[in-house]
Amino acid sequence: MTSKIIKESHPPDEPIFDESVSAFNSDGGIELNADLIPDQIEDAVFWNRFRTGQEASVMLITGEGGSGKGVLLDMICWKFKRYYPNCKAILDFIPRRPFGHYHLFDTSFVVNQVDKMAAIAKGECSNPKAFEEKSRAWLASDGQVFFKNSVVGLDEIRKYHNKRRCGHPMGILLTDFYTIGRHLDTLLIGATVKENELDNKAYLPHVKYHVKMRKDLNNEYVFIASINWVQWDKMDERFFVLGKYAFPINGAAPHPEIGLKPDDEYLRRQTFDPKSDYYCWFDLFNSKNAQSLNIPKSMRKEQ
Numbered sequence: 001m002t003s004k005i006i007k008e009s010h011p012p013d014e015p016i017f018d019e020s021v022s023a024f025n026s027d028g029g030i031e032l033n034a035d036l037i038p039d040q041i042e043d044a045v046f047w048n049r050f051r052t053g054q055e056a057s058v059m060l061i062t063g064e065g066g067s068g069k070g071v072l073l074d075m076i077c078w079k080f081k082r083y084y085p086n087c088k089a090i091l092d093f094i095p096r097r098p099f100g101h102y103h104l105f106d107t108s109f110v111v112n113q114v115d116k117m118a119a120i121a122k123g124e125c126s127n128p129k130a131f132e133e134k135s136r137a138w139l140a141s142d143g144q145v146f147f148k149n150s151v152v153g154l155d156e157i158r159k160y161h162n163k164r165r166c167g168h169p170m171g172i173l174l175t176d177f178y179t180i181g182r183h184l185d186t187l188l189i190g191a192t193v194k195e196n197e198l199d200n201k202a203y204l205p206h207v208k209y210h211v212k213m214r215k216d217l218n219n220e221y222v223f224i225a226s227i228n229w230v231q232w233d234k235m236d237e238r239f240f241v242l243g244k245y246a247f248p249i250n251g252a253a254p255h256p257e258i259g260l261k262p263d264d265e266y267l268r269r270q271t272f273d274p275k276s277d278y279y280c281w282f283d284l285f286n287s288k289n290a291q292s293l294n295i296p297k298s299m300r301k302e303q
Contacts, residue, residue: 033085040257044083047076050209051084051151051187058178058206060157060198061191063213068223069191071251072213073153074099074284076189080151082257090152092170096286098258098279105152110135110169135173139180147177148184157190161203171202178206195239205232210239221252221282254278 030048032041051057061069077089078099089102135143154160160171177188190203198204210230216222226246230239252272258279261268268274272282 031085032083036083040083043079047079047083051080051185057187057208059187059189059209059211060195060204060207061189061211061213062193062195064193067213067215068225068249068251069213070155070285070287071223071249071281072211072225073155073189073191075249075281076187077102077151077153078258078284080187084149086149088150090147090150091155092153093155093285095284099284103146103150105154107168107170110173131169132172132176135169136176139173139176143173143177144180144184147186150184150186152186152188154188154190157203158192158197161190161199163197163199166199166202171199175202178203200232200237204239205234207232207239210241216248219250221250223249223251225249249281251282252280254280258283 030045032044036044050059061072063069074095077091080087081089081100089099090105091102092104092106094104095102139147156170160168160174162168174188192198195204195210207230210228212226212228214224214226216224224246225248226244228239228241229243230241232238233240254273254276256278258281261271261277261279272280
């Protein structure tokens with residue numbers, strides 16, 4: 001029986017209890033898609049810790065050109081879609097066809113959702129205060145529906161949170177998102193070369209996972225990802241590492257779970273390894289790194 005205090009403190013038309021679907025199944029575990037194999041279930045349990053918790057789930061991936069930042073970013077986003085029911089991928093870049101369905105989240109989208117000012121459409125915000133109020137209102141309504149149960153991959157995080165150029169509309173909106181992200185089962189991933197390029201007030205203090213990428217010295221197709229659980233030190237302006245975990249990623253290894261390649265010879269030639277029947281992590285994205293272009297080494301400019 002509902003207590004008299006609860007009845008008097010809530011209007012009759014408003015719900016008294018949270019009636020949303022539980023994030024856990026009847027056994028108290030994580031809710032996953034039903035067709036996962038045992039190895040995928042184990043992997044899904046590992047990655048689930050990065051999308052839930054008491055703090056906003058913000059991950060930063062750093063590394064030199066060709067260190068595998070794009071491979072890891074696309075891999076995590078694809079896995080979240082595959083493992084968790086109704087989880088959507090929200091990207092600020094266009095992946096390759098094997099990645100599958102995604103939502104494009106760029107400056108134009110933010111402008112259309114929050115404001116129609118021409119000045120903002122050019123990437124500048126003539127009235128940051130006004131835009132901040134409107135973006136906060138959007139996040140409190142339609143924005144929460146959009147971000148709920150998602151993984152957000154931002155390959156342009158340096159543009160949004162450049163410490164030398166503040167006021168980008170995406171940066172303004174994302175700053176508010178960091179305060180509500182923990183309630184939405186959402187992981188937001190940003191990728192850039194070095195963390196010291198980023199805003200140490202609006203962005204870096206919110207980062208909880210800093211992933212450092214590097215190439216394996218023995219295999220050009222393998223990358224080493226080192227996940228650091230971090231806390232931002234405002235005094236020294238650097239990350240204080242609380243713990244770390246490293247694992248390899250083979251971008252060229254075929255993955256049957258990504259899917260079979262088409263029989264069409266032309267389409268197969270567009271993939272990383274046309275002889276393989278299955279896609280690999282390299283097939284999910286187009287690298288912007290100069291080292292991946294098919295040009296002589298003598299003509300390449302090292303990054």
